[in-house]
Amino acid sequence: MESQSPVPNIKKWVVLYPIYINSKKTIAEGRRICVTKACEYPTCVEIGDCCGHLKLPYAIEIDKAYPRDFMQRGRVRVQLKREDGTLNNPAIPSRKQLMLHVAELVPRHPGRTKKQEPASTPSSSGASKSGKGGKKKRAQS
Template sequence: MEQELTSIKKWNIIYPVYINSKKTVAEGRRVSAAKACENPNCMEISDCCSHLKIPHAVEIDKAYPRDFMQVGRVRFQLKKADGSFWNPAITSKKALMLQIAELVPKHHGRTKKQEPAVSSAAAVPAKSGKHGKKKK
């Protein structure tokens, strides 16, 4: 178990800020705003890594150094011990971030959350209090 933890310490890290379209480059975004997704969280990034067959570990208790209110990060490993890639289509951290940013909006948690909000959007217009009174 301890050897596994030391190996995880050497894995690469993705903070959700890296692919957040709401952040600026100065605030920590690392992909273009057009390719980034809106407000990702580390669990969505973790699910995307699972989908892409990339070994990963979620660290909920860690915060982004520039903004300690941004909690959570994902550690991942691109290469196996023999030097070959886990997913041949993803050969760099940047490529992984772009793939994750593309997959997060399609995440099942996001698509389920949006459906009820759309159906409850039909609101009854409020009536004005001036109707029925005539001017003298």
């Protein structure tokens, strides 16, 4: 006998880890969208706020961590579809679309204005490191 509780079953909601949309991570480290569309170091709160802006129900789980990077705590659960199967936001039919929309909104988050300043530092000085790299050859005896 199952009793239907008024609390939504968030176990069926889509899980979104900040690493999925972090432009500073590689695909192997867990990024799920291309670097050009990803954003720098998103937080769970920013992702949650963006989901709220997109009119999607969400829940932030602070006690959870991404298995490949368990030092970074937190994830966001988002409800894409209602219990009857209809979409909460017709513009976001899939998990991939959700990641792309959230990654686009996070840099414009109100708490982010101070983080964007370091990008204007002159990094193309050219004298920092020569382009020669690779393995050193072992001396043969």
